[in-house]
Amino acid sequence: MRVEVPLKAHSPASGTDVWHLLEDHLRSTAALARGFAAPFGGGDLAYWLGLLHDCGKASDAWQERLSKVAASGGRVGIDHKALGTRVAWERGLGRFAVGIFGHHGGLVDQGDFKKKLIAALRDNPRNVASAEAALSRLLPDLPADLSAALPERWQRDPLVGEMALRLCYSALVDADGLDTHAHHYQLAVPRVRPDADFGHLFALFERRRAESLAQRPPSPIDGLREQVYAESLAAAERPTGMFRLHAPTGVGKTLAAAGFALRHAQRHDLRRVIVAVPFLTITEQNAAVYRQMLNEDGAEPVVLEHHSQVNFDAPAAGPWARQAAENWDAPFVVTTFVRLFESLYARKPSAMRRVHRLAGSVIVLDEIQALPHDMLVPILDGLRLLVEHFGTTVLLSSATQPDFWALRTFEDLDRFELVSEVSVLNEKMRRVSYEWRLDADLTLADVADDASVGLGSSGGGSAMVVVNTTADARTVYERWQEEGFGDVAWHLSTRMCPAHRRRVLEVVIRRLRAGERVLLAATQLVEAGVDLDFPLVYRAMAPADSLLQAAGRANREGRLDRGRVVIFTPSDGGQPGAYKKLVGVAKTCFGPCVADPDNASALADYYRRVYDALDLKDPDHVGQRIQQARERWAFQTVSDGPLIDVKGDRRDHKQAFRLIRDEGISVVTPQGASTDAECAALIDLVEEIRNAPVPDLRDLRQLQPYTTSVHSGVLANPEVKTRMRPILGDEAQVGALVEWIGDYDSATGITFDPNLEEFVL
Numbered sequence: 001m002r003v004e005v006p007l008k009a010h011s012p013a014s015g016t017d018v019w020h021l022l023e024d025h026l027r028s029t030a031a032l033a034r035g036f037a038a039p040f041g042g043g044d045l046a047y048w049l050g051l052l053h054d055c056g057k058a059s060d061a062w063q064e065r066l067s068k069v070a071a072s073g074g075r076v077g078i079d080h081k082a083l084g085t086r087v088a089w090e091r092g093l094g095r096f097a098v099g100i101f102g103h104h105g106g107l108v109d110q111g112d113f114k115k116k117l118i119a120a121l122r123d124n125p126r127n128v129a130s131a132e133a134a135l136s137r138l139l140p141d142l143p144a145d146l147s148a149a150l151p152e153r154w155q156r157d158p159l160v161g162e163m164a165l166r167l168c169y170s171a172l173v174d175a176d177g178l179d180t181h182a183h184h185y186q187l188a189v190p191r192v193r194p195d196a197d198f199g200h201l202f203a204l205f206e207r208r209r210a211e212s213l214a215q216r217p218p219s220p221i222d223g224l225r226e227q228v229y230a231e232s233l234a235a236a237e238r239p240t241g242m243f244r245l246h247a248p249t250g251v252g253k254t255l256a257a258a259g260f261a262l263r264h265a266q267r268h269d270l271r272r273v274i275v276a277v278p279f280l281t282i283t284e285q286n287a288a289v290y291r292q293m294l295n296e297d298g299a300e301p302v303v304l305e306h307h308s309q310v311n312f313d314a315p316a317a318g319p320w321a322r323q324a325a326e327n328w329d330a331p332f333v334v335t336t337f338v339r340l341f342e343s344l345y346a347r348k349p350s351a352m353r354r355v356h357r358l359a360g361s362v363i364v365l366d367e368i369q370a371l372p373h374d375m376l377v378p379i380l381d382g383l384r385l386l387v388e389h390f391g392t393t394v395l396l397s398s399a400t401q402p403d404f405w406a407l408r409t410f411e412d413l414d415r416f417e418l419v420s421e422v423s424v425l426n427e428k429m430r431r432v433s434y435e436w437r438l439d440a441d442l443t444l445a446d447v448a449d450d451a452s453v454g455l456g457s458s459g460g461g462s463a464m465v466v467v468n469t470t471a472d473a474r475t476v477y478e479r480w481q482e483e484g485f486g487d488v489a490w491h492l493s494t495r496m497c498p499a500h501r502r503r504v505l506e507v508v509i510r511r512l513r514a515g516e517r518v519l520l521a522a523t524q525l526v527e528a529g530v531d532l533d534f535p536l537v538y539r540a541m542a543p544a545d546s547l548l549q550a551a552g553r554a555n556r557e558g559r560l561d562r563g564r565v566v567i568f569t570p571s572d573g574g575q576p577g578a579y580k581k582l583v584g585v586a587k588t589c590f591g592p593c594v595a596d597p598d599n600a601s602a603l604a605d606y607y608r609r610v611y612d613a614l615d616l617k618d619p620d621h622v623g624q625r626i627q628q629a630r631e632r633w634a635f636q637t638v639s640d641g642p643l644i645d646v647k648g649d650r651r652d653h654k655q656a657f658r659l660i661r662d663e664g665i666s667v668v669t670p671q672g673a674s675t676d677a678e679c680a681a682l683i684d685l686v687e688e689i690r691n692a693p694v695p696d697l698r699d700l701r702q703l704q705p706y707t708t709s710v711h712s713g714v715l716a717n718p719e720v721k722t723r724m725r726p727i728l729g730d731e732a733q734v735g736a737l738v739e740w741i742g743d744y745d746s747a748t749g750i751t752f753d754p755n756l757e758e759f760v761l
Contacts, residue, residue: 007058007138011070013186020183022058023138026051028182032175032190037168039271040359040390044149045096045164046171051139052088053100053172056080058138059131082120083131089117092147095633096161099169102635103176107169107347110633153389158631163385165633166344170355174327177353193300196331198266201294201302205262208293209255220558224428225252228419232256235418236263240270242387245397245418248429248598249552254286254366257397258293260418261362264393272361274333276340278370279525280498286366287334294332304330306339328354337371338659341379345626345657347639359390369400369545372659373614377623378630378638380409387413399552400545400597403607407616423600431555436592437568438541444472444570447538448479452519462518463536466526466550468575470495472540474748475572476521485519492522495749497672499705505530526553533557541569543582544590544606548597585609626657664709666737668727671744672706682706686739690727700737707737708750720752 010020030050037046056062057080065076081101088097098113101120108116121128135142154161178190213222228251235243236259245260247253261273275290277283287305294302306328343351344358363386365371371379386392395418396404404410419425444467451463465476470493480489490504511518512533524542526532527549533556539547547567555563575583585606589595595602615621619628629637641656643649654661670682685702689695712734714720723742724732732738743751 004137007063007134008066009054009057010180010183011066011073013184016186018183018186020180022054025179025183026054026139028179028190029053029172029175032178032192033168033171035192036171036174036356040164040167041151042164042168042171045093046168046175048088048093048146048149049096049099049103049168049172050175051142052084053103053176054080054084055087055135055138056083056128056131058134059083059127061127061130078127079120079124080131082117082124083128083135085117086121086128087132087135087142088146091143092145093150094147096150096165096168098633098635099165099172102169102347103173103349106349107165107635109636112636158633159381159627160385160389162630162633163382163390166352167356167359167390170352170357173349174353174356177326177349191329193329193331195271196265196302198262198270198331201331202259202262202266204296205259205293209259212292221250221429221431224425225256228252228425229256229259231420232260232418233263235416236260237267238416240264240268240387240391240393242383242413242415243393243395243418244401244415245395246401246422246600247399247419248426249399249549250431250556250558251425251429253397253399254289256418257364257366257395258290260395261364265362268393270360270362270391270393272328272331272333272357273364274328274335274340274358274361275364275366276335276337277366278337279367280336282367282530283334283336285531290332290334302330303332303334304328306333306335326350326353328357333357337365341375341382341659342657344382345378345638347635358386359392362393362395364395364397366397368396368398369402369549371402372661373610373616374622374661375626375657375659376404376611377407377409377616377621378626378657380404380407381627381630384409384413398545400548400603402545403604406604406608406611426598426600429558430598431558431560432537432551432563432565434551434596435564435566437566438591440569440571442568442570443572444475445479447566447568447570448476448521449483450566451476451536451538452480452483452485461535462512462520463538464518464520464522464526464532464534464553465538466522466524466546466553467540467570467573468524468542468579469573470523472570472573473521473523477748480519480521488517489519489521491748492520492526493749494523494525494708495752497669497706497708497749499674500669500672500749501525502705503674508532524549526550531556534563535560536564536566538566538568540573540575541567541583541586542575543579543610544586544597544603547586547590548603551597581613582610585613622655625655664711665714665724665732665734666707667710667724667740667750668703668707668737669740669744669750670706671740672749686727690739695728703737710750714752 007022008019009022009025012019030047033046033050034043037043062076062078062080065078069076081103085097085101088100095110095113098107098110101113101117102108154164178192182190228247232245245253245257258275264270265273275286277286283305287303291303343355346352383394387394405413447465451465467473467476473491473493477489477491480486490508492501492504496504508518508520509531524546527546530553532553534554537550537554539550551565554565589602589606589609590597597603616623618624626638638657641651641653644652668686670679670686673679673682682703685699689699715732721732723740724738725741726732727737727739729736740750745751
């Protein structure tokens with residue numbers, strides 16, 4: 001009598017002789033995937049994808065090869081996806097079977113899927129037949145018809161179906177990864193965090209918020225902050241959907257949005273809160289606030305901060321943070337727009353493991369005006385689908401709310417305003433008066449001199465000048481140096497590495513709060529989420545949202561009758577190329593005889609004109625092309641761009657979904673360290689990484705606070721290129737990591753030829 005040998009999925013866990021049995025892996029993965037997808041109606045589909053994803057491993061050849069390579073940890077190297085894909089297709093899952101086909105390599109374009117599946121079946125006929133012969137023994141309860149797992153609406157609307165597959169694919173690859181990890185680390189069960197008690201978290205947040213406010217000095221606008229917070233909590237009782245928090249800077253939107261999200265999650269039994277912001281400085285600042293409000297000593301952390309500057313290898317992070325970052329298995333996630341939306345429209349398992357967490361959650365998008373215009377259509381459509389079909393609530397928060405409802409994507413979508421009377425609140429919160437200096441003969445030196453006038457007398461105060469390029473910021477700062485204000489002047493721009501910028505911000509904020517004088521020359525990086533409060537702000541003419549954000553740094557606490565905001569056009573100033581159309585529209589909507597930037601109706605009109613000027617509705621616009629690819633389920637075209645060479649595999653990355661269009665060059669600047677000893681240690685670390693056969697990821701993460709991005713345009717200048725010494729690879733090129741061995745000013749950062757200043761991102 002033949003003894004059936006148990007089929008295996010993975011080699012024994014290290015230091016044991018415990019194999020991972022194939023049936024156990026399939027059923028555990030299926031059960032996990034069902035649990036992840038059930039809240040949005042995809043439980044059955046995710047279950048069958050999980051049950052079939054590895055059934056090709058049942059082939060004799062695959063099993064024999066696993067036995068041979070198990071001891072060395074080598075790859076089996078035999079296809080195991082084709083059978084499960086074919087069975088899923090034939091038994092009623094149709095094109096949703098692409099999730100199985102891509103569970104390792106990533107989702108492929110639907111137009112190529114059938115061709116690639118046929119090729120995989122043709123290339124391995126004996127292996128497929130061998131695995132199929134074992135299928136009835138492996139999965140005796142597998143139904144002949146699985147079509148009931150597909151909700152009708154997912155099949156009717158291609159965009160709904162495309163988003164559903166993204167979510168179910170995410171549930172599959174996350175479940176697969178968790179079950180495999182549990183085997184290799186010999187965990188009793190895969191590590192899945194229990195659902196959070198949002199009732200407890202909301203009560204904790206309320207208590208700690210009250211304690212925090214009690215410790216702050218009173219502010220004239222405290223009453224308005226309480227009004228916004230109360231209205232936000234009242235709105236949380238409403239059903240899930242699309243919400244807007246349109247309120248001026250300084251009224252406590254960060255806490256109001258969090259209070260809304262926690263209460264709404266409690267009220268509607270949602271799974272988590274995800275807060276996404278555009279800039280790392282805001283991410284770090286908000287995450288620190290939320291940790292103070294929600295984390296408890298001795299308990300597993302509630303808040304997960306996930307972006308490129310977080311060191312998950314730090315002892316304080318712990319193993320929880322490293323795994324949670326892969327799949328966002330945390331009650332409260334703080335991340336960036338880039339991480340959120342590039343995960344949503346990715347195709348690889350590593351990026352998409354976390355995507356299923358978006359369904360049935362509260363997503364708070366802070367400083368929503370910073371979303372890139374060319375990606376607006378696919379971003380907004382994704383949010384619409386999550387809200388209308390997958391149980392998600394989205395809150396759009398900004399002092400400069402774009403009028404997304406002017407676009408076809410949002411025009412039929414219902415929304416609810418957290419603040420009922422925005423114009424009334426704006427008037428009550430009017431803390432500044434605007435002055436317009438648009439005469440053509442005004443120079444940056446003139447502006448610097450104007451800003452410093454008060455400092456020459458005993459009655460002088462502080463001032464900030466915000467300009468559009470790093471070169472202009474340096475010009476203003478150097479003017480102050482020349483005029484003898486060096487002891488009270490500072491500079492902030494992206495020419496400085498993050499650690500350097502953070503130190504300057506700490507000094508500036510401390511001096512402002514102590515009533516000490518400050519002159520600050522900065523680029524737009526200070527305009528969103530940075531807690532600065534100047535009596536006088538100068539802002540170079542810019543898009544309307546930048547003007548209003550800069551104004552939010554003037555008289556922020558309302559301690560003056562009126563702060564001053566001076567909007568100027570410097571004759572010798574520069575601006576990014578992308579500003580040209582936006583500034584042109586801004587000049588038609590705002591000005592001394594038109595309207596101030598805080599006029600809500602003028603702002604809405606501005607955004608409508610911007611969308612028209614940028615041709616966002618044009619079928620040939622990149623955002624519309626991405627939408628067309630999504631309707632075809634062309635997953636690789638969305639994430640990597642369309643094919644350039646049909647015979648090869650070269651793709652046009654400029655037509656891919658990217659929030660940051662220029663990948664740039666990552667430049668490490670040890671010179672940005674705070675001490676000579678720290679600088680020397682960083683130089684040694686760079687050399688260690690450069691000479692390592694395989695660089696340690698933990699070492700690379702230590703460089704992140706000293707790394708800034710530079711536009712690829714600098715590569716055209718041979719002199720600058722020679723100052724970029726490669727760390728990884730042999731050449732300074734797009735996407736590379738290099739060490740800057742040129743000049744680095746202790747006040748202004750990387751020093752380029754003036755003609756290249758615009759290339760710092």
